[in-house]
Amino acid sequence: xxxxxxxxxxxxxxxxxxxxxxxxxxxxxxxxxxxxxxxxxxxxxxxxxxxxxxxxxxxxxxxxxxxxxxxxxxxxxxxxxxxxxxxxxxxxxxxxxxxxxxxxxxxxxxxxxxxxxxxxxxxxxxxxxxxxxxxxxxxxxxxxxxxxxxxxxxxxxxxxxxxxxxxxxxxxxxxxxxxxxxxxxxxxxxxxxxxxxxxxxxxxxxxxxxxxxxxxxxxxxxxxxxxxxxxxxxxxxxxxxxxxxxxxxxxxxxxxxxxxxxxxxxxxxxxxxxxxxxxxxxxxxxxxxxxxxxxxxxxxxxxxxxxxxxxxxxxxxxxxxxx
Amino acid sequence: xxxxxxxxxxxxxxxxxxxxxxxxxxxxxxxxxxxxxxxxxxxxxxxxxxxxxxxxxxxxxxxxxxxxxxxxxxxxxxxxxxxxxxxxxxxxxxxxxxxxxxxxxxxxxxxxxxxxxxxxxxxxxxxxxxxxxxxxxxxxxxxxxxxxxxxxxxxxxxxxxxxxxxxxxxxxxxxxxxxxxxxxxxxxxxxxxxxxxxxxxxxxxxxxxxxxxxxxxxxxxxxxxxxxxxxxxxxxxxxxxxxxxxxxxxxxxxxxxxxxxxxxxxxxxxx
Numbered sequence: 001x002x003x004x005x006x007x008x009x010x011x012x013x014x015x016x017x018x019x020x021x022x023x024x025x026x027x028x029x030x031x032x033x034x035x036x037x038x039x040x041x042x043x044x045x046x047x048x049x050x051x052x053x054x055x056x057x058x059x060x061x062x063x064x065x066x067x068x069x070x071x072x073x074x075x076x077x078x079x080x081x082x083x084x085x086x087x088x089x090x091x092x093x094x095x096x097x098x099x100x101x102x103x104x105x106x107x108x109x110x111x112x113x114x115x116x117x118x119x120x121x122x123x124x125x126x127x128x129x130x131x132x133x134x135x136x137x138x139x140x141x142x143x144x145x146x147x148x149x150x151x152x153x154x155x156x157x158x159x160x161x162x163x164x165x166x167x168x169x170x171x172x173x174x175x176x177x178x179x180x181x182x183x184x185x186x187x188x189x190x191x192x193x194x195x196x197x198x199x200x201x202x203x204x205x206x207x208x209x210x211x212x213x214x215x216x217x218x219x220x221x222x223x224x225x226x227x228x229x230x231x232x233x234x235x236x237x238x239x240x241x242x243x244x245x246x247x248x249x250x251x252x253x254x255x256x257x258x259x260x261x262x263x264x265x266x267x268x269x270x271x272x273x274x275x276x277x278x279x280x281x282x283x284x285x286x287x288x289x290x291x292x293x294x295x296x297x298x299x300x301x302x303x304x305x306x307x308x309x310x311x312x313x314x315x316x317x318x319x320x321x322x323x
Numbered sequence: 324x325x326x327x328x329x330x331x332x333x334x335x336x337x338x339x340x341x342x343x344x345x346x347x348x349x350x351x352x353x354x355x356x357x358x359x360x361x362x363x364x365x366x367x368x369x370x371x372x373x374x375x376x377x378x379x380x381x382x383x384x385x386x387x388x389x390x391x392x393x394x395x396x397x398x399x400x401x402x403x404x405x406x407x408x409x410x411x412x413x414x415x416x417x418x419x420x421x422x423x424x425x426x427x428x429x430x431x432x433x434x435x436x437x438x439x440x441x442x443x444x445x446x447x448x449x450x451x452x453x454x455x456x457x458x459x460x461x462x463x464x465x466x467x468x469x470x471x472x473x474x475x476x477x478x479x480x481x482x483x484x485x486x487x488x489x490x491x492x493x494x495x496x497x498x499x500x501x502x503x504x505x506x507x508x509x510x511x512x513x514x515x516x517x518x519x520x521x522x523x524x525x526x527x528x529x530x531x532x533x534x535x536x537x538x539x540x541x542x543x544x545x546x547x548x549x550x551x552x553x554x555x556x557x558x559x560x561x562x563x564x565x566x567x568x569x570x571x572x573x574x575x576x577x578x579x580x581x582x583x584x585x586x587x588x589x590x591x592x593x594x
Contacts, residue, residue: 094427122336
């Protein structure tokens with residue numbers, strides 16, 4: 001469905017000089033800073049996959065999405081989306097993809113939501129029957145009817161996101177690009193969004209690529225994730241596998257009776273707040289029961305919690321030392 | 324063929340929506356109309372003053388000039404309802420331009436049709452009623468034959484396209500320059516001087532007149548205005564229309580070229 005071969009994107013940013021003299025100088029001599037946003041990345045995505053595309057701010061996520069949607073022209077490399085080179089055949093590509101930018105609506109602010117949909121029907125030349133059916137389905141799942149006649153500008157963020165994702169799917173695209181679709185949403189709204197994405201993927205076979213900062217998006221939606229940092233792919237593969245590699249670590253939080261200088265072999269103290277200590281250990285080295293027994297021998301334990309590592313932590317680990 | 328019809332319907336849908344939207348911004352439209360009329364009277368009085376105790380200047384009567392000013396203000400009023408330069412700048416600066424790029428339509432064409440919609444609204448609800456009254460009161464020169472009317476309308480359309488293509492092209496420069504103030508100034512200066520919007524070209528000194536007649540800007544207001552008041556006729560009229568047509572074609576090609584280049588120049592915000 002999507003193949004990306006050795007693409008890079010370099011931005012040339014105008015370098016600003018400091019002070020008055022610098023300002024005058026830069027009127028005549030311009031200096032550019034090269035910023036490599038995406039650096040020689042390759043991957044391919046099969047039909048029907050949901051792939052999480054993640055990385056910290058400025059990692060090159062949005063740049064990649066913008067190249068795949070045809071907005072940006074790559075500096076080098078090859079892209080095909082369903083056989084189409086996006087930046088060369090923008091309009092053709094536009095017909096077969098749906099795009100949602102979490103940070104920016106694509107609907108017409110002063111039109112009632114349903115008018116925006118009607119306009120999209122004209123733009124994508126969606127047959128009446130198909131349009132009715134899709135709109136009905138989405139209205140039902142996403143509960144659009146409560147605001148269909150409200151101008152987009154007056155919608156809450158959650159409503160707006162629902163309207164936007166429905167809008168992006170009206171023309172039955174083969175691929176759906178979601179750039180931070182849950183940003184700023186509350187837990188309930190996030191959940192609703194994820195459910196909808198899962199359903200669309202399952203029922204309609206839409207290939208989904210989503211970028212996010214929220215790891216629970218990935219955990220709840222994707223089997224596969226691509227991790228990018230500084231324009232390079234750090235990991236591309238199953239989410240489960242990554243959890244396996246790092247998944248043997250546990251965090252034990254203990255409240256002690258009284259202040260204790262704590263030290264146990266093979267256990268790392270990662271945080272300490274008064275009587276509460278956060279300890280990290282690895283199941284390969286010591287079992288939880290064993291560790292607790294050891295600690296209980298010398299100290300009075302008031303309370304404790306054991307946590308599996310969250311994916312954020314795993315990602316931080318990969319950044320720190322690689323796979 | 325069916326595809327073409329569908330496309331046209333889609334673009335017309337944008338006209339329809341702008342038409343509706345224009346209704347929501349009535350206050351802005353009234354303010355624009357107000358300043359348009361203020362300028363009309365200002366130019367009227369200036370020419371009136373210049374013509375005191377004189378029957379004609381450079382062989383042109385006061386009535387011709389006054390009629391010229393009237394039709395010119397009316398056309399300027401129509402033009403003012405669609406200004407793609409601002410829209411493009413706004414979209415590029417805010418980054419909303421990306422949402423135009425990922426749609427299966429041609430952005431410049433969409434803009435043109437959208438503006439035609441708001442022009443239609445402004446014309447029907449403001450310009451036409453107001454100028455009907457003004458025309459009835461002041462009784463300026465108007466075309467005397469159906470052919471003259473036809474040539475006038477043709478020339479108005481060509482003039483509109485010339486201005487639109489040039490303005491769009493200037494708007495697209497925002498893709499390269501974040502601050503386009505200087506470029507805009509050139510555009511507005513050229514329009515206000517060379518288009519004949521306020522001073523008919525026949526009052527220009529010889530060399531400036533000749534220069535202006537070959538520039539694209541005179542096709543925007545001067546040619547239709549002059550046809551309207553009957554100061555342009557015969558072979559002169561046809562060569563003026565030819566020059567207009569020539570500039571429509573050239574400015575269109577330049578626009579398409581700049582648009583093509585701009586498409587490769589989009590810089591997205593964020594990583």
